[in-house]
Amino acid sequence: MTMALITYKEAVRQAMQEEMRRDENVFLLGEDVGVYGGAFGVSLGMLEEFGEERVRDTPISEGVIAGAAAGAAVTGLRPIAEIMFSDFITIAMDSLVNQAAKMRYMFGGKAKVPMVLRMPGGSGTGAAAQHSQSLEAWLVHVPGLKVVMPSTPYDVKGLLKTAIRDDNPVVFIETKTVYNKKGEVPEEDYAIPFGVADIKRVGKDVTVFATGVMVHRSLEAAEILAKEGIDVEVIDPRTLVPFDKETLVKSVIKTGKLIIVHEACKRGGFGGEVAAEVMESEAFDYLDAPIKRVAGKNIPIPYCMELEKSAVPQVDDIVNAVREIV
Amino acid sequence: MATELLMPKLGMTMEEGTIVTWFKKVGDSVAEGEILLEILTDKVNMEVEAPAAGQVLAIMAAEGDIVEVNKPIAYIGQPGEKVESHAVQDLKIEKQHTTQEAIITAAPIQSAEGIGGKVKASPAAKRIAREEEIDLRAVPPSGPGGRIIAVDVTNYKASPLAQKIAQDKGVELAEITGTGIGGKIMKSDVENVLVKAGSKAKGIRKPLAGMRKVIADHMTDAWRAPHVTHNMEVDMSGMVELRKKLIPGFEKRIGLKPSYNDLIIKVVAKALREYQQVINARLHSDGLEICDEVNVGMAVALPNGLVVPVIKNADTLSIEEITKRAKELAMQAKEGKLLPDEMSGGTFTVTNLGMYGIDTFTPVVNAPEVCILGVGQLQDKVVVKDGEMIIQPRMSLSLSFDHRAVDGAQAAEFLRRIKELLEDYLQLI
Numbered sequence: 001m002t003m004a005l006i007t008y009k010e011a012v013r014q015a016m017q018e019e020m021r022r023d024e025n026v027f028l029l030g031e032d033v034g035v036y037g038g039a040f041g042v043s044l045g046m047l048e049e050f051g052e053e054r055v056r057d058t059p060i061s062e063g064v065i066a067g068a069a070a071g072a073a074v075t076g077l078r079p080i081a082e083i084m085f086s087d088f089i090t091i092a093m094d095s096l097v098n099q100a101a102k103m104r105y106m107f108g109g110k111a112k113v114p115m116v117l118r119m120p121g122g123s124g125t126g127a128a129a130q131h132s133q134s135l136e137a138w139l140v141h142v143p144g145l146k147v148v149m150p151s152t153p154y155d156v157k158g159l160l161k162t163a164i165r166d167d168n169p170v171v172f173i174e175t176k177t178v179y180n181k182k183g184e185v186p187e188e189d190y191a192i193p194f195g196v197a198d199i200k201r202v203g204k205d206v207t208v209f210a211t212g213v214m215v216h217r218s219l220e221a222a223e224i225l226a227k228e229g230i231d232v233e234v235i236d237p238r239t240l241v242p243f244d245k246e247t248l249v250k251s252v253i254k255t256g257k258l259i260i261v262h263e264a265c266k267r268g269g270f271g272g273e274v275a276a277e278v279m280e281s282e283a284f285d286y287l288d289a290p291i292k293r294v295a296g297k298n299i300p301i302p303y304c305m306e307l308e309k310s311a312v313p314q315v316d317d318i319v320n321a322v323r324e325i326v
Numbered sequence: 327m328a329t330e331l332l333m334p335k336l337g338m339t340m341e342e343g344t345i346v347t348w349f350k351k352v353g354d355s356v357a358e359g360e361i362l363l364e365i366l367t368d369k370v371n372m373e374v375e376a377p378a379a380g381q382v383l384a385i386m387a388a389e390g391d392i393v394e395v396n397k398p399i400a401y402i403g404q405p406g407e408k409v410e411s412h413a414v415q416d417l418k419i420e421k422q423h424t425t426q427e428a429i430i431t432a433a434p435i436q437s438a439e440g441i442g443g444k445v446k447a448s449p450a451a452k453r454i455a456r457e458e459e460i461d462l463r464a465v466p467p468s469g470p471g472g473r474i475i476a477v478d479v480t481n482y483k484a485s486p487l488a489q490k491i492a493q494d495k496g497v498e499l500a501e502i503t504g505t506g507i508g509g510k511i512m513k514s515d516v517e518n519v520l521v522k523a524g525s526k527a528k529g530i531r532k533p534l535a536g537m538r539k540v541i542a543d544h545m546t547d548a549w550r551a552p553h554v555t556h557n558m559e560v561d562m563s564g565m566v567e568l569r570k571k572l573i574p575g576f577e578k579r580i581g582l583k584p585s586y587n588d589l590i591i592k593v594v595a596k597a598l599r600e601y602q603q604v605i606n607a608r609l610h611s612d613g614l615e616i617c618d619e620v621n622v623g624m625a626v627a628l629p630n631g632l633v634v635p636v637i638k639n640a641d642t643l644s645i646e647e648i649t650k651r652a653k654e655l656a657m658q659a660k661e662g663k664l665l666p667d668e669m670s671g672g673t674f675t676v677t678n679l680g681m682y683g684i685d686t687f688t689p690v691v692n693a694p695e696v697c698i699l700g701v702g703q704l705q706d707k708v709v710v711k712d713g714e715m716i717i718q719p720r721m722s723l724s725l726s727f728d729h730r731a732v733d734g735a736q737a738a739e740f741l742r743r744i745k746e747l748l749e750d751y752l753q754l755i
Contacts, residue, residue, distance in 0.1 A: 256450050256476060288450040288476040289469070324470070 003184040011153035011185050012042050012118070012174060015160035016080055018189065020050055023078060026164055027054040030065060030082030030118075039084045040120060040179055066092030066117065070100040070169070073115035078164060085131045086121035086173060089139070100169040101144030112167040116160070120176035122213055122263050123312055129300035132308070134212070134264035139171045140240045140273070146170045146194060147240040151215035153183035155238055158192030165191065175212040195242035199251070203233035206326050207251040209274055210236060210261040214313060218261055221318035230326050240270055248274070249283045256288035259321050263312045266295035289325040294318055328403030329378035333387075335395040336367055337666030342394050343367040345387050346536055351507060352464040355381050356402060363399070366536045370633070370669060371662045381405045384464045388485050389506075390535055408443055409463070447474035454479040454500075458509065476500075484511035491516045537631040548693035551609075551728040555688040555700075556737055560745045562704055562719040565589050568751045572645065580650050586721075587624065587678050588649045590701055593747040595620050595640035595648075596754060598674055601740045606673045608694040609731045615694075623672035623692060624652060626659040633659045634692060636672040645754075680704055686722040696731040699744070700724035 006014070020026045027050075028043060034057040037044035047055040058065050062083055069081035083089055089096070096117065103111045123132035139147045146168055150156035156174065163170040200215055201222050210218040215236045222232035233251050237244055252258050258278055260271035271293040278284070278291060296312045333343045346364040350356055356376040363374050383401040387393045401409045445462045447455070451474045455462045462474055465482045469475035480499045481489050488511045492499050497516055504511035534542050565586060572584050598606045598620045608615045620641040623634040635655035637648060658664045675692040680703040689700040702722035709718050723744065727737045747753055 256448075284449050285453040286450050288448045289473075 002187040004187050005182050006153055006185050007180050007182050008153045008156055008175070009040065009042050009179040011157035011183075012160060013044070013046065014185070015157045015164070016043070017046065017049065019161055019164045020046075020054060023164075024054075025076065026078045026080065027056065027072075028080045028082065029056040029058050029068065031058055031060055031084050033057060033082050038082065040176060042174075042179070043082070062088045062091035063095060066095035066100070069115045069117065070095050070103070070113060073100070073113045073169070074103055074111050078114045078116075080116045080118060080164060083117060083119035085127070086119035086135055087130050087133045089117075089119060089135055089171075092117070093138075096145070096169065096171075097142050101142050104168065105144060113169045114164075114167045116163045116166075116170045116172050118160075118172045118174060120179070121173045122175055122177060123296075123301045123308055124177040124213065126303065126305045126308060128303040132301035134173075134262065134296065136171075136173055136211075136240060137264055137268055137270045137273075140270060144169065145241065147173070148194065148238070149173045149175075149211050149240055150238055151175060151178065151200075151210075151212055151236050153181070153185050155192060155198065155236070157185050158190050159194070159238060161189075161191040162194055166194070173212070177213050178216065181216070192238070194239045195244050196239075197235055197237045197244035197247040199233060199247065200236050201232060201234040203231040203255070205231040205233075205255055206257040206259060206322055207233045207235060207248070207255045208259045208261060208318065208322070209248060209271075210234060211240070211270070212263055214261040214263055214318075217313065217315045218318055220315045221322065224315070224319050225322055225326075228323075230322060232322060237274075243277070245277055245281065249278065249281045252278055252281075252283040253286045256286050257325050258287070258291045259294060259318070259325070260291065261294045261313055261318055261321075263296050265298045266293055267298045269293070269295050271295050292321050292325055294321045328383050328401040328407050328409050329380070330398045331362065331374070331377055331400040331402060332396050333365070333393045333399050334372075334374060336370075336372060337670060339670055340367050340395055340666055342392050344536060344539070345389050345391050345393065345399065346371060347389060348385060348507065350376075350382050352382050352385055352461045355379075366540070367666060370664050370666055371536070376402060378402050383407060384409045388510075390485055390487055406443075445474065446472060447479075448476060450476040451479045458483055483509065484516075485513060487513045488516045491520075495520055537628075537633075541631055544693070545690060548690050551691055551693060552730060553688070553691060553726050554729050554734060554737070555724050555726040556734070556741050557686045557722060557724050558741050558745055560721050560723055560748045561709075562586075562721045562748065564749055564751045566704075566719050576646060576649060580646060582649050582653055584645055584649045585652070586680070586704060587676065587701065588645060588652050589751075590678075590699075590748070591622050591624065591637060591640055591648050591652065591676055592643075592645050592754060593744055594674065594676055594699060595622055595637075595643070596747060597740060597743045598622070599641040600743065601736075604732060604736045605697050605727075605740050607696050607731060608673060609696050609728055610694055614696075614731055617673040619671070619673065621671050621673045623669075623675040623695075624655070625675060625677035626656050628659065628662075633664060633669060634672060634675055635659055635664055635668050636670065638671065674698070676701060680721070686724050689724060689726045691726055691728050693728070696728040697737065697740070698726050700726065 033043045034047040034055045065081050069079040072079045100113050103113050121134050139145055148159050150159045163172050201219055208218045218234045222234055225232050235251055260274050262269055262271050275291045294313045294317050301311055302308050343365040346366045348363045350362055358379040360376045361373045362376045365372050365374055380402045383403050385400050387399050393399055447462050454476055465474050465478050467474040468478050484499050497519055502511050502515050505515055506512040569584055576582055576584055606617050606620055619639055621636045621638045622640040623636045625634050637651050674695055675698045677689050678701040680701055683703050685702045687700050689698045691698050704719055704721045706717050707720045708715050725737055725741045
């Protein structure tokens with residue numbers, strides 16, 4: 001397999017381009033995705049290659065974007081809809097939750113909704129409280145939606161292809177602070193199945209379960225802790241729905257300790273769900289310390305960059321949490 | 327309230343005791359007065375009885391541990407009863423690791439008691455305890471907030487020495503099946519794993535435990551003294567004659583025959599009284615103690631070591647009394663029933679290897695005493711007397727002395743005096 005070193009952003013673009021070349025039913029819609037190339041430049045050059053028909057700039061209305069995508073999907077196309085910031089999912093919720101997520105079930109399987117709702121999430125850019133949230137917990141709560149949260153260029157490309165090929169609505173949360181992070185990605189076509197977690201670092205002393213940018217911070221923390229003789233295993237679920245419980249349970253049985261790290265607010269966050277899954281599993285009898293959540297504070301993300309940092313977990317927070325229970 | 331069992335103080339000088347064997351484990355029920363454990367102290371093994379009836383709630387020191395006197399070693403009470411935590415916290419156990427002569431001091435043990443008398447333990451700790459049938463109430467916690475965590479339970483399964491070796495050599499205790507009481511992982515179990523793993527260890531090392539350890543420490547200490555040994559041969563004709571004369575009366579009165587060793591002790595005791603200022607002494611770090619009492623120790627070999635019971639005030643005893651007392655002490659020694667006080671307070675030691683055919687040897691002074699008399703075999707020898715060769719029963723004496731306390735000439739004089747007394751028993755009267 002030939003590997004190329006590309007950014008996360010490029011990997012997203014390549015996945016869309018390759019799928020659009022492979023299947024003419026695939027198209028991209030969203031605010032400023034065409035002429036401007038997307039708010040983060042993800043779709044740069046795509047308008048030129050695929051034309052206005054397949055790379056469509058929309059009005060500034062997430063309700064329209066999600067509704068149009070759901071309609072297009074149920075009538076035979078495979079839309080990739082971009083929500084400029086995941087915060088704006090709130091406006092798209094009715095179309096997504098009450099329409100897209102329900103149709104296949106309510107029509108007895110006769111309708112399918114092959115749409116992908118791409119959206120950059122998370123803080124770290126000084127974009128303040130309305131452009132920095134991590135709302136994945138809202139979405140995993142809705143039956144009928146798949147929720148994907150890749151952390152690396154390799155994962156984002158392979159998972160986006162699977163998302164586009166999936167016949168169900170997929171919420172695809174990109175991590176905006178890793179858009180420019182580089183990683184090795186195969187030049188050949190590949191896809192990563194949903195529901196398969198990736199062990200980003202093998203360790204034996206403690207399991208750190210992390211999503212999005214927290215995967216990278218956890219890996220950094222693991223290197224610091226390795227110098228202290230603490231061997232950290234880092235697990236990236238990659239998809240929250242479906243959820244790879246087996247990999248996590250196996251890891252916790254091995255290490256006896258679990259720390260869950262996510263950027264989203266702790267209260268009602270996905271970490272609580274993960275902790276409960278472990279408690280209900282056979283890993284319970286192997287837990288040798290209370291499960292710990294390292295998560296965002298229960299506050300709106302502050303605009304001030306320094307305050308913003310203190311509102312979400314940093315490398316030191318993860319290191320300290322591990323030290324506390326190991 | 328649970329009854330506390332303390333490390334007994336069995337003698338004036340006893341400061342600590344070693345746990346040799348526990349006959350009961352946590353959860354077993356005991357009757358009052360039932361033998362609960364065996365301890366070793368100052369060269370003696372003692373059985374310790376349960377102070378109350380009930381269930382063994384906690385055992386605070388493992389086999390091989392050395393515990394200070396009057397520190398709790400176990401708790402006995404009703405099932406489910408809790409053990410007073412403040413008492414437990416005070417306990418400081420020194421664990422020995424003899425292969426490296428390292429002394430490990432255990433962290434203060436806390437109680438893992440949670441709300442409502444429940445034990446605070448992690449799910450993993452509880453699972454292991456369940457699988458291994460370990461009572462969590464007896465496991466000292468090391469986790470945050472006094473929680474028992476998995477390693478505490480796996481460690482509890484192993485003797486302190488086994489824990490230390492496993493830690494040093496990176497052996498996983500959880501993967502070892504113990505062969506000790508109640509499946510306890512012993513040192514040998516860990517070493518067997520190491521041997522199987524092709525470790526460099528050749529043969530099986532046994533820890534210097536119990537009496538061996540006491541002897542080893544004592545000898546190392548004694549050997550620091552600069553030793554000199556004088557040898558002298560004695561004509562034993564008189565003693566042979568005296569013994570023959572004494573036997574009938576002794577047998578009639580006490581049912582015992584006097585041994586040559588008894589006679590030698592009598593002689594030595596008399597000489598010691600005469601040379602009290604020089605020989606009947608004990609050398610301590612802060613000075614020489616000239617002893618008032620003449621207390622003669624006699625070395626008694628046992629299958630697993632050696633003990634030195636002491637005949638107190640030997641200079642005031644008749645030969646008959648010495649014979650009787652020596653026999654009593656030797657019997658007690660062989661049965662392991664000597665009390666610590668019967669082995670302390672010696673001012674001089676007699677050690678006899680004659681029965682093994684040894685002629686002369688260099689005994690090591692029984693510190694803090696300053697002299698020891700080695701007795702060789704009694705045998706007929708040809709000697710020249712008045713230009714004639716005659717046959718005479720003769721015996722070698724080897725007097726080792728601590729040259730810091732005793733000069734060569736003083737020791738020689740003392741030995742010559744013993745010779746005189748042995749060769750002219752009328753002086754004993």
